[in-house]
Amino acid sequence: MATAVITPERxxxxxxxxxxxxxxxxxxxxRIALLYLVSITFFFFIGGFFALLIRLELLTxxxxxxxxxxxxxxxxxHGQVMIxxxxxxxxxAVLGNFLVPLMIGAKDxxxxxxxLLSWYLYIIAGALMLHCxxxxxxxxxxxxxxxxxxxxxxxxxxxxxxxxxxxxxSSILTGLNFVVTIHRMRAPGMTWxxxxxxxxxxxxxxxxxxxGTPVLAITLLLVVFERVFHLGxxxxxRGGDPLLFQHLFWFYSHPAVYIMILPAMAVESEVxxxxxxxxxxxxxxxxxxxxxxxxxxxxxxxxxxxxxxISLYSALIFSALSYLVAVPSAIKVFNWTATMYKGSITFTTxxxxxxxxxxxxxxxxxTGLFLAALGIDVHVTDTYxxxxxxxxxxxxxxxxxxxxxxxxWWPKISGRMYPEWLGKFAALIVFLGFNLTFFPQFILGYMGxxxxxxxxxxxxxxxxxxSTAGSTILAVGYVLPMVYFLWSMRYGKPATxxxxxxxxxxxxxxxxxxxxxxxxxxxxxxxxxxxxxxPEVEEVPVG
Amino acid sequence: MSEHVLxxxxxxxxxxxxxxxxxxxxxxxxxxxxxxxxxxxxVIATGKALLVVLFxxxxxxxxxxxxxxxxxxxxxxxxxxxxxxxADYGTRYARHG
Amino acid sequence: xxxxxATPVHGPELLHHFSTAQQQRDAASLGMWLFxxxxxxxxxxxxxxxxxxxxxxxxEFAAGSRSLDxxxxxxxTIVLICSSLTVALGVRAAQMGKxxxxxxxxxxxxxxxxxxxxxxxxxxxxxxxxxxxxxxSFDAGDLIRDYPQIHIDPAHEQIYFSLYFAMTGLHAxxxxxxxxxxxxxxxxxxxxxxxxxxxxxxxxxxLYWHFVDVVWIYLFPLLYLIDRKxxx
Numbered sequence: 001m002a003t004a005v006i007t008p009e010r011x012x013x014x015x016x017x018x019x020x021x022x023x024x025x026x027x028x029x030x031r032i033a034l035l036y037l038v039s040i041t042f043f044f045f046i047g048g049f050f051a052l053l054i055r056l057e058l059l060t061x062x063x064x065x066x067x068x069x070x071x072x073x074x075x076x077x078h079g080q081v082m083i084x085x086x087x088x089x090x091x092x093a094v095l096g097n098f099l100v101p102l103m104i105g106a107k108d109x110x111x112x113x114x115x116l117l118s119w120y121l122y123i124i125a126g127a128l129m130l131h132c133x134x135x136x137x138x139x140x141x142x143x144x145x146x147x148x149x150x151x152x153x154x155x156x157x158x159x160x161x162x163x164x165x166x167x168x169x170s171s172i173l174t175g176l177n178f179v180v181t182i183h184r185m186r187a188p189g190m191t192w193x194x195x196x197x198x199x200x201x202x203x204x205x206x207x208x209x210x211x212g213t214p215v216l217a218i219t220l221l222l223v224v225f226e227r228v229f230h231l232g233x234x235x236x237x238r239g240g241d242p243l244l245f246q247h248l249f250w251f252y253s254h255p256a257v258y259i260m261i262l263p264a265m266a267v268e269s270e271v272x273x274x275x276x277x278x279x280x281x282x283x284x285x286x287x288x289x290x291x292x293x294x295x296x297x298x299x300x301x302x303x304x305x306x307x308x309x310i311s312l313y314s315a316l317i318f319s320a321l322s323y324l325v326a327v328p329s330a331i332k333v334f335n336w337t338a339t340m341y342k343g344s345i346t347f348t349t350x351x352x353x354x355x356x357x358x359x360x361x362x363x364x365x366x367t368g369l370f371l372a373a374l375g376i377d378v379h380v381t382d383t384y385x386x387x388x389x390x391x392x393x394x395x396x397x398x399x400x401x402x403x404x405x406x407x408x409w410w411p412k413i414s415g416r417m418y419p420e421w422l423g424k425f426a427a428l429i430v431f432l433g434f435n436l437t438f439f440p441q442f443i444l445g446y447m448g449x450x451x452x453x454x455x456x457x458x459x460x461x462x463x464x465x466x467s468t469a470g471s472t473i474l475a476v477g478y479v480l481p482m483v484y485f486l487w488s489m490r491y492g493k494p495a496t497x498x499x500x501x502x503x504x505x506x507x508x509x510x511x512x513x514x515x516x517x518x519x520x521x522x523x524x525x526x527x528x529x530x531x532x533x534x535p536e537v538e539e540v541p542v543g
Numbered sequence: 544m545s546e547h548v549l550x551x552x553x554x555x556x557x558x559x560x561x562x563x564x565x566x567x568x569x570x571x572x573x574x575x576x577x578x579x580x581x582x583x584x585x586v587i588a589t590g591k592a593l594l595v596v597l598f599x600x601x602x603x604x605x606x607x608x609x610x611x612x613x614x615x616x617x618x619x620x621x622x623x624x625x626x627x628x629x630a631d632y633g634t635r636y637a638r639h640g
Numbered sequence: 641x642x643x644x645x646a647t648p649v650h651g652p653e654l655l656h657h658f659s660t661a662q663q664q665r666d667a668a669s670l671g672m673w674l675f676x677x678x679x680x681x682x683x684x685x686x687x688x689x690x691x692x693x694x695x696x697x698x699x700e701f702a703a704g705s706r707s708l709d710x711x712x713x714x715x716x717t718i719v720l721i722c723s724s725l726t727v728a729l730g731v732r733a734a735q736m737g738k739x740x741x742x743x744x745x746x747x748x749x750x751x752x753x754x755x756x757x758x759x760x761x762x763x764x765x766x767x768x769x770x771x772x773x774x775x776x777s778f779d780a781g782d783l784i785r786d787y788p789q790i791h792i793d794p795a796h797e798q799i800y801f802s803l804y805f806a807m808t809g810l811h812a813x814x815x816x817x818x819x820x821x822x823x824x825x826x827x828x829x830x831x832x833x834x835x836x837x838x839x840x841x842x843x844x845x846x847l848y849w850h851f852v853d854v855v856w857i858y859l860f861p862l863l864y865l866i867d868r869k870x871x872x
Contacts (some may be wrong), residue, residue, distance in 0.1 A: 107657035112669040115589045176674050183609065184667040185657075214678045218685035222806065229775035231802040232795060233689060239795040244692055247628045248685050298623055301633065311635035318627075516657070548735045558725040562718060568861060569714045575869040582862035592854045599728040600850045610673050617677035621684040625691060632692055 010378055012415065012512040027112035028515055033098035034413070035119050036089060041482065043126060046133075049474065050078035055437075055471040058464050063454045071454035073155065074138035076497045079142030080160060081133075084167045085126055087398055088256065092209075093122075093174055093261030096202050097403045099411060100178055102506035102513060103196050105522040107188025116171035117171035125167035132159040141452065143253070146234035146245040150226040158227055161220045168213045168220075171259075175209030177433045187505070189524035196504055196528050197280060200287040201266030208255045208262075212298070216252035219245065248307055250301035258297040261361070261392055262290060264401020265332055268354050271408050272336050275503040276343025277350040279529040282335045289328035296324045303372055307381045315374055315487075320539060322372035331367050348500075349423030353404025356431045360396025364389055367442065382452070385445025387503040403430065403481060410485065414495035415493030415512040422484050430477035436470025503530050549604070558599045564591050653838045663839050672844045676851045683855055690803050692863065697796040699753070700734070702867035703783045704800035707772065709763055713864040716759045717856065723752030724853045727846045734839035739832055742842070746826040753819045760812055767801070774802045789871045804863055811859060814852045820843050 013030045023031060054074050057065040066074065097115065101108055111116050132138065138160040140149040149157050162292065182195075183201050213454055222233055223245070232238025234245040273280050280286055287460060302318040310318075336358060367389040370376045410418055438461035445451075449460050456464065498507040503526075509518050526533065565571040568587040572580060602610055658664040694701045730745035773781035780797040827843050828834065834842050 110657075111656065111671060114671075165789055172678055176671060176678070179674055180667050180671045183670055184663060207616075210674055210678050211617065211681055213684045214682035215624065218682050221810075222685070222689070224801075225806060227801075229773050232798050233693075233802050239697065239793065241692065241696075243631070244628075244689060248688065251624055298620065299627065302627070309635075310631045311633075313634040314627075314631035317630055362567070440695075521659075548732055551729060553731060554725060554728050554732070557728075558721065561721045561724075565714060565721065565860075567718045568865065569710060572710075572861075572865040572868040573870075580865075580867070580869060584865050588858050588861050591857045593723060595850050595854050595857070599724055600847055609670060613670070613673045613677050617680040621680055621687070624681075624684055624688055628688055628692070632695065 010510060011514060012510065013515045014415070014512050016515050018261075025116075027108070027116055029097050029101050029109045029112065029115060030413075030513065030515075032115050032119055033094050036097060037124060038124070039126065039342055040086050040089055040094065043081050044478075046130075047081035048478065050074050050081065052471060052475060054078060055468040057454055058456070058469045061456050061458045061461055063158075068454050068455065069139065072141075072452070073137040075452060076138050076141050077133055079423065080138070080164065081129065081261075082394075083142060083256070084164050085122075085129060085324065087260045087394055088167070088171055089122060089174070090260070090398065090402045091267065091405060092178070092202060092205055092259075092517060093118075094523040095267065095409060096178065096263060097174070097196065097204075097404070098192045099409065099506055100181055100202060101502060102412075102509070102517055103199055104185060104190050105183065105505050105518065105524060106181060107183035107516045107518075109177045110185055111177050114173050115177055118170045118177070120168035121166055123175070124323045125163045125165075125170065128159060128163035128166065132156045132163060143249060144220070144223055144245075144251075146223065146226070147236060147240075147362060150223055151235055151237075157193040158224050161224045165217050165220045165224075167401050168217045169207050172213045174208035175213075178206040179210065182206075187522045187524055189364065191524075193525075194524060194528050195287070197269035197283070197286050197290070198266040201262045201269070201290040204290035204517050205259055205262045205266075207291075207294045208297060209231065209260050211254040212255045212259075215248055219248040219252070222248075234498070236357055245310055246305050249499075251298070254301040255297040257390070257393060258293050261401075262293060264357060264361075264398045265290070266403075267401045267405035267408070268334075268336060268357050270502075270504070271350045271354045271404055272339055273529040273531065274353075274408075274500050275346045276340050276349055277531045277534075278339050278343045279527070279531060280335065280339035281341075282331075283528065285331050286335050286534055289331040292328040293325060296321075296328065300325060300372075303377065306374060307375045317378075319372055319374040323369065325371075326365065326369055329361075333362055333365075347424075347426050349409075349418075350404045350408035352424060352427040352431075353400050353407065356427065356434075357397060357400040357404065360392050360400060360434065364392030364396055366393065374497075380445055383445035384441040384449045384451055387451050388438045388441035388445060391441070396434055396438070400430070400434075403427075406481070406485075408500070409506075410488070411495030412506060412511050412513070414485075414492070415490050415495050416488045417499065418481075418484055418488045418492060423482065426477050426480040426484075429473060430478065433470050433472075433474030433477050437474050438470070440464070440466045440470075503528070503534055549598075549601075553598065557594050561591055590601055647680050648861075650762070652849060661837075668840050668844055669847075670748075672847050674748060676847065679814075679851060679855075683807075686803065686807050690807070691710070692805065693796075693799050697793070698867075700780075700792050700796040701789045701800045703787050703790060703792050704772075704797055704804065704858045704870065705864060705866035706787070707783060708767065708804075708864050710864055710868070712759055712763050713860055716756050717860050719752050719756045720853045720856050722826070723756070724756075724850055726752065727849045728870055731839065731843050732841050734829075734834045734842045735836055737836045739829065739835065742829050742834065743826065746822055746829055747798065750819060750822050750826065753815055753822065753849075757815055757819070760808065760815075764805075767805075772801050774798045774805065787871065807859055807863065810853065818845075818852055821848065857864070 014030055023035065053066070054071070057063070057071060057074070063071070097109070108234040117233055136156055138153070138157055139155045140153050140157055144157070145162065182199060225231055226233055226235065232240045233239045234242050236242055253437055266466050269280055269286060300318060302314060303322045306315050306319070367385070369387065371380065371389060407418065407423055410416070415532060442459055447460070449456055495511045499511070500507070505524070508522065568584055570584055578582060586630050596614070602614065604612065654664055655662050658667070726745045726748040729750065730742055733742040733745055767773055768783060771777050776799070778794075778798050780792060781795040783797060784792050786793070822845060825842055828841070
């Protein structure tokens with residue numbers, strides 16, 4: 001406390017207290033964000049490890065590295081870890097947790113202890129998942145389809161189900177905290193039409209978390225009951241309907257895609273406005289499109305079930321409704337592009353990720369329209385076309401957004417600059433590695449290579465080799481930022497309050513911020529993205 | 544929010560109404576109304592739920608619309624789940640019959 | 641927004657990151673309502689399963705419903721409604737600063753809550769005796785004998801009872817959590833912690849309790865009253 005005289009560093013949330021206890025019992029949203037950062041990074045590398053094993057196995061047509069049983073577990077646990085333990089919490093729990101109170105001028109989230117509880121729930125769920133992985137794993141596919149999961153699989157379905165059930169509660173609590181915070185904790189003058197688009201998108205995300213996740217919870221609970229007590233709710237031999245499980249599962253799991261992608265869109269709005277030095281074109285449309293995505297996202301779930309045996313009539317309805325989601329998504333892409341038009345663009349690392357995001361998300365979204373079309377979907381269902389499509393959304397979209405955001409706010413989070421040239425280099429590697437990994441899969445899928453098999457006919461090998469090669473490049477691209485972020489925490493150039501000369505309340509406090517975020521309670525008397533009124537100063541610092 | 548205190552008389556009134564509705568719904572179930580047995584049961588249940596939500600939970604006296612919005616949105620989402628699923632189940636078995 | 645002109649005087653119950661007690665109460669209230677919204681969707685998944693199977697297997701649902709004890713079901717509904725009344729009056733007592741009355745009302749609520757769980761246990765035990773618990777040794781033979789007029793498939797009958805136990809079981813779990821919550825509230829009311837200036841926990845606990853009551857208000861007709869009219 002009294003060291004202010006000795007060290008030049010001012011008191012902030014990082015140096016106010018030291019020791020394990022000050023972290024594990026913290027209720028500061030910024031520290032909890034860092035706890036999340038460490039834990040989801042851990043799971044990201046576990047999920048990535050499974051992905052590399054999958055790609056290695058698919059290097060050759062024969063099953064030489066692993067056999068079918070192991071392969072089934074690999075893709076299952078890759079999916080479960082990446083979706084429920086990395087992507088769902090990634091941007092909301094790390095960047096959202098850190099930035100939502102800062103951006104609206106609050107001292108903390110509305111329920112700080114609930115926030116910590118949500119991290120502990122995540123850790124309990126993660127520990128259970130790890131235990132499940134280490135003691136044999138699951139082989140149902142991340143989707144837990146019945147009756148395989150309830151009657152046939154002899155792997156640890158119950159344990160994985162319970163782990164994801166608990167992780168779901170963690171996600172619900174984060175969403176609940178955000179909605180209450182955005183409604184109740186805004187600084188004076190921070191009206192709804194002055195909210196950063198980051199906040200709007202997180203609001204929409206939280207609504208999905210609140211309304212969708214409980215349905216997943218009850219569905220997994222019913223699967224666990226059915227497996228343990230042999231009920232028959234989803235078992236066709238006992239009069240149950242497996243499609244009912246799929247309806248319930250996709251009612252959450254389709255909107256869950258928007259839990260992953262909306263926060264990435266949140267990041268891009270901030271980054272693009274800052275590095276084009278312009279107000280986001282059509283602010284209101286972009287804000288409302290987030291809400292529209294949250295609502296429309298719940299109307300389309302059965303497009304995952306076109307070939308599963310739902311009625312043709314309902315398939316037509318869901319196919320038509322699926323096109324609806326394209327409208328708000330396109331609004332966002334067009335408005336970002338319009339924002340860049342005649343802007344003074346700076347090619348920093350976060351901006352490179354933003355460019356990557358727009359391109360890859362557009363490809364992922366457009367191929368999503370292929371899949372929404374009933375006729376084409378019947379042709380490519382369960383092929384690598386689907387795999388490529390959703391990796392373009394989730395990895396090309398969500399992970400790009402996450403990395404871009406992490407670079408953009410790293411000076412605020414750590415108080416240090418990362419090395420800019422290395423950042424750009426890593427961004428380039430990620431972009432190249434990503435496309436090399438997943439673009440061949442579009443072609444493979446269209447040629448008819450099915451997903452979830454450990455072997456394939458030899459004529460598919462060339463494209464599979466390309467994909468595997470790409471995945472190793474992608475892995476390098478992901479390890480690099482981790483290395484230089486760690487390096488920068490000690491050796492990076494100290495960051496100023498506002499290194500990007502950006503608009504937004506979070507840049508009006510010191511880097512890193514003090515424990516209660518602002519020395520003086522902020523009063524907002526300016527619009528969001530007020531770049532016309534921010535004087536252009538010296539060029540953006542290069543670390 | 545619910546700063547002003549409601550009279551205890553009103554609470555007792557709501558309570559008596561809930562008791563009467565409970566007895567009514569249990570008795571009506573034994574009378575053959577054809578398909579309307581279910582309708583009556585659900586209408587009475589919704590009436591009771593409304594009494595509890597509006598008066599016991601003070602929603603009628605909430606000063607802002609937000610709480611009402613949360614309730615309406617949750618029920619709307621529940622209906623989405625039920626009705627869009629019925630779009631499948633309502634038409635799936637048609638060709639067999 | 642809750643930023644009023646009042647200067648932020650921090651009372652003992654006001655957490656540091658709120659500026660006013662009003663803001664803190666509004667945040668708690670919104671948080672509780674959002675939580676109840678998620679609860680609607682949580683039970684909603686089971687309501688969907690119920691709806692679909694009731695449409696598909698109406699005979700079995702009707703027979704299963706007839707086998708439940710309508711007297712105990714009605715009495716339990718009345719018990720819960722009484723507990724909701726005591727909770728509502730309890731919040732009022734806290735608002736008016738009648739601390740003794742608050743303690744009595746919370747105690748009554750707890751007694752009603754435990755009575756509900758006790759009666760529920762009696763009903764479940766009866767189902768156990770009748771081999772109506774899905775899974776091991778499930779037997780719908782008695783229903784097939786009792787209702788020769790309608791065709792009953794034992795597998796479909798088991799689905800009815802699966803949903804019956806899932807829905808009443810999760811409802812009872814919510815009741816148990818509620819009883820725990822109210823034990824906590826009772827303890828702190830006896831210490832005189834709640835009064836007109838601070839009664840948010842009582843109010844929030846009350847919202848939860850009423851919600852669990854509302855769920856039962858629907859479960860009662862959906863499970864007990866499917867088809868009670870005389871068989872033709």
